[in-house]
Amino acid sequence: MSIRNLSHLFDPKAVAVIGASERPLSAGAVVIRNLLTGGFKGPIMPVHPDLRAVSGVLAYPRIDALPLVPDLAVLCTPGAAVPELLDQLGRLGTRAAVVIATDVERPALLAAARPHGLRVLGTGSLGILVPRIGLAASFSRQPALPGKVALVSQSGALCGALLDWARPHGIGFSHFISLGAGDDIDFADVLDYLANDDQTRAILLYIEQIRRRGDLVGAARAAARNKPLLLVRVPEHPDLRRPGAFLAETLATPEECFDATVRRSGALRVGDIDEMFGAVETLARGRVMAGKRLAVVSNGGGVAMMTLAEMGAPGDPRLAGLAEETRAKLAARLPAGSRIGNPLDLGLDADPRRYGDAVRVLIESAAADAILVIHAPNAMADPVEIAEAVIEAQRGHPGTVLTAWMGEESVAPARQRFAAAGVATYPTPSAAVRSFRQMVQYRRNQTMLTETPPSQWEGFAEARIAARPIIERGLAAPGGLLGDDQTRALLAAYGIPIQPATQAATPDEAAQAATRLGFPVTLTLDRPDIARRGEAGAIALGLETAAAVRTAALELRRRVSCVHPDAEQAGFTLQRSLLRPDARLLFAGIACDGLFGPVVVFGEGGRVVEVPRDHTVGLPPLNLPLARSIISRTRIARLLKASDGRPAADRTAVAELLVRLSRMLVDNPEIVACDINPLYADHHGVVALDARMRVAPWRNDESRRFSILPYPAELEEDATLRDGSPIRLRPIRPEDEPAHAELIARMTPQDLRMRFFGLVREVQHFQLARMTQIDYDREMAFVATRDLEGGGFETLGVVRTVIDPDNQRAELGILVRSDLKGTGLGRTLLDKIIRYQRHRGTRQIFAQIMAENIPMLRLSRAAGFRPCPSGEPDVLELALDLNPAPAAP
Incomplete structure (x- = not known):
């Protein structure tokens, strides 16, 4: 992820065309023609070893013969020559290039470009059009009208078709970008640039293949907060469901995981080319x-x-x-x-x-x-x-x-x-x-x-402690499979209701245990490695006597051993049969997608869970509003309502279960798969009858990393003010919105003017939500809180940094409650954010303050900030160098 030097691509002052040509219909001829007729005001410099002029414009025989350094070069040459040409351009000082050829090896391209900070659009790019400045650095057949919609596409052919459609419809574009293979500049880079472009009102992406997730989710979330973001994605392969070791893994297909990511990003996915054209119109x-x-x-x-x-x-x-x-x-x-x-x-x-x-x-x-x-x-x-x-x-x-x-x-x-x-x-x-x-x-x-979710963060400390030995035992088990008793203990630790059970090693012990439990009972062969125990004949329901239990236990072993010979020695799990005639059968689970990481799966449960395909996928971490949204996207959500004398199921209990399942996953990222099936839900609440779980050592790859970073609880710490009173420093959370509103309400108008550079009459909900619901990978806000005598807490101050995509500079803002000045709170918050950004590797923190803001000026100077020119007489810029700057290319 980087926007480094992208301004040279999107707003160049001079353009060179390497491989410019007079040969009709060649890429070099079409690119030159488009540049000359597009209205670009800067120099256009053709490069060709033999021609003295191309389309009437003086040509140059070599790159080093160019009279000035082009910001942007368009390479219309065969692929074999591209790496060497990129190296020459980089040495000259060019910082952006478009590569049209497709037959270029990515490692060679990057090795030639990256040492110079040269950004490459392509390979296989149709080029780029920025109608506002007359830039048509492409070999498209049609020009683009100026407008406010940016389109980014991997498909050059589609770009041509869309341009052909858009012009007679009067649809214009702020940017029209053919990404090609995205060997260097990818969707995330372009999104980060366009999100802050004031000429772009909306962004449309056409995606054929995502080779790596990178920072796509973070970039999409950041862009979608600023302007509408629509995506079209061509499925990479048919959406086939094949039986997996866990039901959740079977149900969470790549397409459904992608859809979940789009929803969580605040973007919108449209289905096909026709809808895409309609989306552009919209x-x-x-x-x-x-x-x-x-x-x-x-x-x-x-x-x-x-x-x-x-x-x-x-x-x-x-x-x-x-x-x-x-x-x-x-x-x-x-x-x-x-x-x-x-x-x-x-x-x-x-x-x-x-x-x-x-x-x-x-x-x-x-x-x-x-x-x-x-x-x-x-x-x-x-x-x-x-x-x-x-x-x-x-x-x-x-x-x-x-x-x-x-x-x-x-x-x-x-x-x-x-x-x-x-x-x-x-x-x-x-x-x-x-x-x-x-x-x-x-x-x-x-x-x-x-949305402002209710707090879901309290009461899990004991769960984390109880979970660790269970996870460790699972990691040491064959295949990482937890036993039935371990799975039940882990779910119970996180407050997920599950029907009590007891274990038995032999059929005789099972009969005795059933007598103690009370009849009728359900008997299950304790083989967590069997994915579908009902289909495998590993479950017996409604057993009424000890003799029936003993007979069923022998039959379960015999039946399953036909496929799994070692089942002859398997133990048993017994539960008192649960009689809840109004219950709906649900399913909840966890899986790991190869591209978007851990996901939560929810839908209809029971033995036919795979047949109706009534399920949906969500990205953790979840809160109650997100969990309710997941439930509402299934057909079975309608069956949770009251009907035909059957009372409505407790949907809040279902949502809370999904939140707890998500929290269990966040606390224990070693969990790679989990099935809770069946899950009963009725007016009394929810209860799980059966569950399976697999763990594996955590590794730092896209299949295990969360697409949306969970709350970083490890950054919490205690501190004291100058008078010795205790406070808590922690990252901000979405449910801090009410306390954040109260903090702002207790500020003097003068202090708010100093912080926000103007008179603040009222802070709206969407503004407060933006302040409290942050992407921890792209910004950080630490709040100082203090417990209240009657329960709850109050927010005393906040310090915030917004980090550029290259992690070079972080912009600082700080707000201390007006009645707490002089308590040392400001310095405590500032020290906390400096330590965080230094550990993160950020090069510099800077802040822009009003020249009359003397308290902030004193605070920043005491922390080592130095004044820098801001270009505005009433504004000071302060900077603090944290880490050495990288060597210049």
Whole structure:
């Protein structure tokens, strides 16, 4: 992950084309033509060993003959020559290159470029277009219009198709980037750059293959907090489910893990090329929805009904209800006898005025979050005039209008009017509803980033202590499989309810144990290495007598030993049969994805867990809102509701179980697989009947590292103020939002002005959420807290750093409660963050403060900060060097 020198790629002042050519249709000829016709204002320098000029521009025979150093070089040469050319460019001082050739070995490319800090886009890149500055450093067939959407694609062919589609639709781009193989510059690098680009309003990624996760998740989360991020991913292979050693491993396919990552990033995944084109339209024209209510206006009931087929799934958009006042206003403006409802049929003879009146009433009523206006052309109305009426009706209103003018030739001018007016338009009502659904889902994913979860961090210290010996015994066991008793003990330590059980070594002991437990009982062969013990015949249910238990134990051994000969010596687990007639059978588990690391799996349970495929995947760590979201994405979530006299299951208990399962995984990253099946859930709560678990020594690879860093509890420490009063220093947590709001409320207006460089009247929820829900890999905030006498805690101050993607500089901010100045709290917080950043290897901490902020100036100087020019008369920049700077390339 690095944005180092990417400004030379995206905003070059001079461009060289290596391998420029006069040969028609060659890459070197097309690139030169595009650069010359694109409007780029800087020098364009062709390099060719034999030609004196290319397209009328003076050419140079060698790289070292160039009259000035190009910021960007486009290499249109065969792959074999690329490493040597990159080395020459790097020595000259060029810091960015586009490589079009595909036949270049990645190690050779990186070995040539990296010593010079030369960033490479490609191999196999179509190039880059930045229309705002007239840069068309590509061999694309079509130019790009300027706009606010950035597109990043691995597929050069798709880039060409999208450009061909976008221009007649009036869709423009801030950046159009063909990533190619991503040998050096990858998705994470580009996301980090675009996230902070003020010319980019939204980002669209087209992903064919992710070879390495790197910092993709962190970059996606950071970008999605700033602007809409949509992704299209082509599955790398068919989504086949093959029986695995654990059910969770079978269910957590790569595609579902990728989907979970996208959701947790606050981004949105769209399904295919058609949806991608619709997504570009939505991003370019649409606004982010405040809800999922849709109003439909059309000139025919039949075409309006096309929208309903796209609105059937739970959580999907729904038709908005119309208040009586809105119905009355519509009735007053429509012909007598019109049926007022949603969808609203304006009639086949609907004219521009009728359309405009209906749209205006619906927008002003705020009955819907979006209005879909449909027009089927006919001989009684001009589609362009109706389009202009709709445009005029929505002008100046915040409501979102989507349009679907059906047909081709006769409605093309109307669509052009919509494009020019910035109104989203689609070829069919179904396409429009799909795009609206995407906007609704996007908002749902964004909401998950800003919810304030209740505290889930207390009471696990004893669980961690109890877990360690169990994990250690599992690591020493064959295959890392925990025994039934060990698995139950580990789950119980984390407060996961599980049906009590007892162990027996022989059939006679099993009969005796059953008598002590009380009948009926369930008998299970204690073989945790068997994935599906029910299918393998390793379970007997509802045994009523000791004799039945003894007979069943012998039969279990005999039956299983046909496949597993050593089962003749296996022991047994006995449980009192659980009679909960209203219970729903659920499944919960843990698996490790090769790319995105540990995941939590939830869905329908029992013996048919793999058949209905009713499950979903989530990324740990989880809190209650995230766990509830996981539950809501399954079909069985509907069955948890009350129905037919059966009381509703306790969904909060189910969510809490998922949170506890996640916490167990975070505390014990040696866990690589876990199945809890079946898991009973009813109005009494939840209880697990059976569970299996496997552990393995932790290793630092992508299959074991969390995609989202868990809370770093190891950074907590105690401290004291000057008066000896104790405080706690710890990383900030999402559930700190209320205490953080109280901290800000207790600040004087002057102190807030010094911290935030202006008058702060009120801090909104989304701002507080952004302050408390941080990515620990990209920023850090330590809070100082103090326990309250009646329970709970208060936040006394906070220190924060935001780290650049290269870990070179970290920007500092600090806030100490106004009534605690002079207590030493500020210096304590500052020392804590300095120690953290120094240990992390950050080169420098800097802060920008108002020149009149004398207390902060004194504090920083005492800690060793030095003043630096800021370029602004009222602002001081202070810097503290932590680690030596890397050698210059």
